[in-house]
Amino acid sequence: MxxxxxxxxxxxxxxxxxxxxxxxxxxxxxxxxxxxxxxxxxxxxxxxxxxxxxxxxxxxxxxxxxxxxxxxxxxxxxxxxxxxxxxxxxxxxxxxxxxxxxxxxxxxxxxxxxxxxxxxxxxxxxxxxxxxxxxxxxxxxxxxxxxxxxxxxxxxxxxxxxxxxxxxxxxxxxxxxxxxxxxxxxxxxxxxxxxxxxxxxxxxxxxxxxxxxxxxxxxxxxxxxxxxxxxxxxxxxxxxxxxxxxxxxxxxxxxxxxxxxxxxxxxxxxxxxxxxxxxxxxSDVHAFEIMKLRLLNGSHSLLAYTGYLAGFDYVSEVMNEPLLAKLCQIFMDREVGQTVQVPVGFDMEEYKVQLRERFSNPGLKHRTWQIAMDGSQKIPQRWLQTLQAQLDGNGDIELLCLALAAWIQYVSGTDEKGEAIDVQDPLAQTLKETCDANADNLDATVAAVLGVKAVFPEAIAQSAAVQGRVAYWLTEIKQGGVLAAIAKAV
The missing domain is CATH 3.40.50.720 (NAD(P)-binding Rossmann-like Domain)
Structure with a gap:
């Protein structure tokens, strides 16, 4: 040819x-x-x-x-x-x-x-x-x-x-x-x-x-x-x-x-x-940037880790699962929506609807595994800034902690069926070794992973509320699977 x-x-x-x-x-x-x-x-x-x-x-x-x-x-x-x-x-x-x-x-x-x-x-x-x-x-x-x-x-x-x-x-x-x-x-x-x-x-x-x-x-x-x-x-x-x-x-x-x-x-x-x-x-990109990183990229990573663990290859498939679609909507409206400053004249509600429609586009075979790559480099911007803003304002952190639990399960290198995950991340070995070393105690696992300073700032790593809720959701994921955990969350 x-x-x-x-x-x-x-x-x-x-x-x-x-x-x-x-x-x-x-x-x-x-x-x-x-x-x-x-x-x-x-x-x-x-x-x-x-x-x-x-x-x-x-x-x-x-x-x-x-x-x-x-x-x-x-x-x-x-x-x-x-x-x-x-x-x-x-x-x-x-x-x-x-x-x-x-x-x-x-x-x-x-x-x-x-x-x-x-x-x-x-x-x-x-x-x-x-x-x-x-x-x-x-x-x-x-x-x-x-x-x-x-x-x-x-x-x-x-x-x-x-x-x-x-x-x-x-x-x-x-x-x-x-x-x-x-x-x-x-x-x-x-x-x-x-x-x-x-x-x-x-x-x-x-x-x-x-x-x-x-x-x-x-x-x-x-x-x-x-x-x-x-x-x-x-x-x-x-x-x-x-x-x-x-x-x-x-x-x-x-x-x-x-x-x-x-x-x-x-x-x-x-x-x-x-x-x-x-x-x-x-003159100032900041408001657009924060809105996009937290709403689009943050939601994308949430769907990638939870969707992969639930057995979905593509994001459009993830959005066809009602529980995951509902998770995405609540995450946008509550955890993220409470922390973003809307640019003057910008229709935030229409933007969120548009994002979910884009995620649902069946023409794009966007792999959950691809989006999940390099999470240690991405989640500080996509999740942790939102999490810190919610901690500072006594806001909702439940779905952010669920997201972190799903990520920890992912980087542990084993999915819900006990099969190996090909984790592509600069810190893949460090994160897996950290999970393996504390595998008998999920509280210790969460504390150790949150203690990886290359990813987590001290204020989040030392937060008792974050440690407790991430450990709770990691336990739920390990015991009943990610979809059962999400059903409890939403």
Whole structure:
């Protein structure tokens, strides 16, 4: 079967939306670190809309900092790939040409640093997931003992981490007298720009105090809020698309029709007019960000852990279970709804309904196991800030404690049937060993897990109310299963 590429692109004119601009005439103005499926379905999609409307010189050079997978997918396709939007009304196909090239950091760190250091690069953006910031989620500070950080400080011209690449490229621009670039985090963590700025400056201070001062004066780190459900693509998805388009697309991505991007308007360099493509440029992202992290991401994680333990593979299946759907609604209305500040003019009730409809979309095969990945990095933002707010205000914590109990059962590595769980988490071994060491006493299990300082702040870890209710729900889950526990809770 032929592959999608420049030569075969014209064959799709009747089935897919195609780039309307001359890709060869464009230059790249953005380097993106972490060019996974989410970036290609979100930020690249917004950029593609601008290029199609006449904007120029904003193509993207993507970079993988670990695996050559995306490069291998897109190299034979001249950077082209298809976004398959799946909604209740069916599918829509769009071929995106915004990605000009893909580099692989481990293959040639010098090549990636060179393009980041070039004056034509105005923005360096990143989606490297929470763990890619090499920070302590509980404090937000750089983890100076992280192996990649230790390596990068010793080898600044061959870094491994996103932080190392950013600082080395900024240093090269400073020494060459080249203007700085804007550093744009597009990862799902609160105050993402502020977190990124903090770890970059802390790293730079250890590297060169003068460089840190230069970055602090010249470089900006806008905060963003991103929202689009992008399930992992399977080979079955690729075969299905191949049958519909008549071309093989190894780089295809799936997405729901909904997309949202809120960006703090704090750029120190030129930027694309993303607002013309539907993004919202604002002076303060915070209210949107907290609302999304706690309502969408917090609920998503709740459904992932409880749904996985209940035996559901996909989130849409979870939402078809009345108990779990009710759990989601009460969690949104009560535990989370009591803690979020609604932006002026925003319809919160409609937003919650819309979220549950999106979770229920049967076209998106979004795996509970995928959402459950890296929970130790996610739950501080998705659950613990809400939990602390409820503790401070004497609010409801029951479902948050049930969620934590489900997570503890998940990271223990064994499901309700006694079968092993493939836990993908930077702290997987630590968490499993902690659970195993206290397996005969659930109160001790909960106290020990809450005592993992890389995840839990002391105020929550030492809360008798939290310890007691999490232990209660963990006992209920182990004795009767997660659905029976939820039935008691709702």
């Amino acid at each position: 032929q592959r999608l590429n420049n030569e075969t692109l014209g064959q799709l004119a009747t089935t897919a939306s195609l780039p309307t601009y001359d890709r060869d005439a464009q230059s790249a103005g953005i380097v993106h670190l972490g060019i996974g499926a989410f970036h290609r379905a979100h930020q690249a999609w917004y950029t593609e809309a601008l290029l199609n409307s006449g904007a120029s010189n904003w193509q993207i050079i993507g970079a993988s900092l670990r695996s050559p997978t995306v490069k291998n997918q897109l190299a034979e396709q001249d950077g082209l790939y298809t976004i398959v939007e799946r909604g209740p009304q069916g599918e829509r196909f769009q071929v995106v040409g915004a990605v000009k090239d893909v580099l692989v950091g481990p293959e040639s760190p010098e090549a990636l640093l060179a393009v980041m250091s070039d004056a034509t690069t105005k923005i360096v953006s990143l989606t490297v997931t929470e763990k890619g910031y090499c920070h302590d989620p509980a404090t937000g500070n750089l983890n100076v003992e992280h192996p990649d950080i230790v390596h990068d400080l010793a080898n600044p011209n061959a870094p491994k981490s996103a932080i190392g690449y950013i600082v080395s490229a900024l240093n090269a621009r400073r020494l060459a007298g080249t203007p700085t670039f804007t550093v744009l985090s597009c990862d799902n963590l609160p105050n993402n720009g502020e977190v990124l700025e903090r770890v970059v400056l802390q790293y730079a201070e250890k590297y060169d105090a003068e460089l840190a001062a230069w970055i602090r004066t010249n470089t900006t780190f806008p905060c963003t809020m991103i929202d689009r459900i992008v399930p992992a693509t399977t080979d079955a998805d690729r075969k299905e698309l191949e049958a519909k388009l008549g071309l093989r697309d190894e780089g295809m991505v799936l997405a729901e029709p909904f997309s949202q991007w809120v960006i703090e308007d704090k750029f120190c360099s030129e930027r694309p007019a993303w607002e013309d493509a539907g993004a919202l440029l604002v």
